[in-house]
Amino acid sequence: MKKNNTFFYLCTLLITVFLFITFTTIFSYFMLREGNKASAIKEFEVKEQEITxxxxxxxxxxxxxxxxxxxxxxxxxxxxxxxxxxxxxxxxxxxxxxxxxxxxxxxxxxxxxxxxxxxxxxxxxxxxxxxxxxxxxxxxxxxxxxxxxxxxxxxxxxxxxxxxxxxxxxxxxxxxxxxxxYYFAVSGGKTESSEEVFSQSVPYLQSVESTGEEVAPKFTSSLRYTNANFVKMINSYYPNSITSSSNLKNNIKIKNRTSAGGVKELQIGKTTITGTKFRSIMGLNSTNFSFVFNGNTVEIICKGYGHGxxxxxxxxxxxxxxxxxxxxxxxxxxxxxxxxxxxxx
Known part of the structure; x- marks a missing residue:
């Protein structure tokens, strides 16, 4: 009798385990299938959306x-x-x-x-x-x-x-x-938000990371001017903005930048101008620039190429x-x- 009971319990255990494994497998299969189906439908909806x-x-x-x-x-x-x-x-x-x-x-x-x-x-x-x-x-x-x-x-x-x-x-x-x-050539590591460049907020034109661009030929660029030539160029647009080239470093101040690093405004002598306008005047590749002063010369170093x-x-x-x-x-x-x-x- 003991042997029969043992055998009965063993068979019951094996059947229970078998049913559990079978049920779990079937349940997982259908859940996975539904998940894939949902993903496929989502992709289908995006792909097949039509604009007449x-x-x-x-x-x-x-x-x-x-x-x-x-x-x-x-x-x-x-x-x-x-x-x-x-x-x-x-x-x-x-x-x-x-x-x-x-x-x-x-x-x-x-x-x-x-x-x-x-x-x-x-x-x-x-x-x-x-x-x-x-x-x-x-x-x-x-x-x-x-x-x-x-x-x-x-x-x-x-x-x-x-x-x-x-x-x-x-x-x-x-x-x-x-x-x-919009699109452009090279970022400095992040793209710009539209409101910080074009003064217009567009929901899908926000600043995002953009990596792997260091290999681009125009990832960095620079222009060098003598202090006198720099002052002459600025004063041709804004007369008497800088009165002397002897202390140029103290006449240039970047006031603020965008979240991506572009210059929004800078003070040049008596004049405050936008980074976009300064880029246009100087023929720079981007608004993501900085200054290096070397005695009688000033170097403008840029990152990126384009509006960003x-x-x-x-x-x-x-x-x-x-x-x-x-x-x-x-x-x-x-x-x-x-x-x-x-x-x-």
Whole structure:
């Protein structure tokens, strides 16, 4: 009888353990499946979000060509190839090129008058100009002339791939195409918030970390002036601001900086000016600058290249090289946005 009881208890224990393991496995499977399903739905919703645009028969953009002073109408996707080719080195990681394509496409649509855009303030006709006032554009023919002959086909194929694999994709904020998509070349380690540079707060244009850009040729730059030449240049804009070059160090004071390190205001002699204005006067690469005084000379040292707002192109390349895809890159530099697709009526 003892043996039978022992055997019975052993069998009961084994069956209980078996049922517990089976139940746990099945439960885990369905929970994992539901979790993956939720993630897939979220990704699906982002990917398939559509923005319906009122367009002409086909979505064409009218580009003002500055050299010929004419309007050239072209397919939007072909135009984006020319923008990517002009704005970002083809040697960059493919994911950075894709991010550039989506940013450029969004910027273009936001300026197309036929879909409710605001056009270009420097031209009377057309949607957009082909300079950095809007975004640079270069034709395939002209781009090939500037590339090494042995690399032309390879580079152009890479750009076409970036544009094709993001075809019709745009950056969306609050169910509309994002109107203020900015990008620039190199940050000094952080991007700038729009309100600190353009005096306009845009929710998705906030300061973020941007690492891995130290390899960029223009990560640092400097200009050197004699004290006398520096004073002459400043006084040509602001007469009698500095009365003497003999004590220049005491005539220059940085009053405040942005959270990313850019100079907001500085005092030069009797005049207070913005960092942006000083950058323009002196031809500096960025507003993230400092002064080094060496006897009869003054050196202005800069970090970064560009206005610093939005996506850093060299930062995007760094992220791409480190395994991040273009959607991650876009969400890193433009906070709270989604990626949607435009459709034509």
């Amino acid at each position: 645009l009122k367009t002409r028969d086909k979505l064409k953009i009218r580009v003002y060509r500055t050299k010929t002073k004419t309007i050239e109408e072209m397919d939007i996707e072909e135009y984006i190839k020319g923008v990517v080719a002009a704005e970002m080195p083809a040697e960059f990681n493919i994911e950075a090129l894709k991010a550039q394509a989506v940013a450029a496409r969004t910027y273009a649509l936001a300026h197309m008058e036929s879909v409710g855009g605001n056009g270009c303030g420097q031209i009377n006709e057309g949607d957009i100009c082909d300079t950095v006032h809007c975004q640079a554009y270069i034709s395939k023919e002209d781009r090939f002339k500037a590339w090494p002959e042995s690399k032309g086909n390879e580079y152009w194929s890479k750009i076409e791939e970036a544009v094709l694999k993001t075809k019709e994709e745009v950056i969306v904020y609050n169910n509309s195409i994002a109107k203020d998509i 707002v939005g996506m850093s192109q060299w930062g995007a390349n760094s992220l791409g090289k480190n395994g991040k895809d273009y959607k991650y890159i876009i969400s890193h530099y433009y906070k709270g946005v989604q990626i949607g697709k435009y459709t034509e009526l």
